[in-house]
Ligand code: CP
């Protein structure tokens with residue numbers, strides 16, 4: 001069964017082939033060349049946490065491939081409340097040809113995969129965000145033309161799903177990865193060890209020193225408080241304030257060509273309900289990335305977002321072709 005649950009389940013060649021397939025699908029889409037290779041199939045999208053990109057990408061990718069899509073939101077199904085994950089998996093697996101899951105623990109998506117008898121895709125858990133990685137490294141490959149030896153620096157909450165995924169995926173792909181985060185938000189030793197075991201030659205550097213961004217080809221950041229986290233927002237802001245992606249941080253890279261990636265959504269201005277409340281309560285106009293940097297880098301950041309479509313299409317096709 002071809003599940004897509006976490007990066008460590010794949011070797012370097014397989015990860016690279018997802019990226020190449022995604023680039024092919026992107027070219028086909030731009031050329032308006034039809035690719036409904038999976039017509040007649042049905043997939044279910046289970047979302048226990050909100051989503052814009054992942055839901056939209058799975059939906060459009062499946063439809064472009066000729067499939068039908070059913071969205072099952074957290075409050076709309078019995079799973080977890082009246083019915084176990086295993087029973088839900090068996091029922092959905094008997095009706096659908098594949099199941100996407102976004103939610104909390106990784107164990108849930110693993111349990112779905114074990115019981116569904118159809119491919120299961122991880123659309124983000126507390127631990128990993130693997131579909132995001134194919135889009136991110138695809139974007140790096142489009143921009144630089146190569147991956148091995150690139151210097152990628154993640155700065156911010158260094159032990160969330162995106163940071164974990166970047167750490168192991170970079171290690172597997174031979175990309176030099178630096179994670180800059182305050183000590184209490186650095187990756188778990190278990191994830192660092194996984195990255196080290198799976199490394200194909202790139203360096204792995206974990207530090208709380210922002211000057212370690214020197215020489216970066218790409219800077220990556222993510223929200224300071226992830227979905228479902230039970231932490232005090234102000235405490236987290238205080239902890240991460242020195243780790244904001246701003247012009248000073250970009251200057252520290254000493255690379256005028258440095259690019260910035262962000263999986264989105266981003267707190268870069270006061271135009272959302274939450275960011276407005278933060279501004280009114282604490283006076284911060286932006287959090288993990290300033291609006292100045294976000295706007296200057298918006299072409300590549302939105303290219304990265306668009307690539308979620310092409311990369312998820314590559315993954316669906318690999319599972320179901
Ligand atoms: N990057 C990402 O996963 O976005 P959504 O939460 O909107 O799906």
Ligand code: NVA
Pocket residue numbers: 124160161162222223225226227263264265
């Ligand atoms: N770390 C973020 C990623 C969102 C795409 C979260 O889990 O909320």
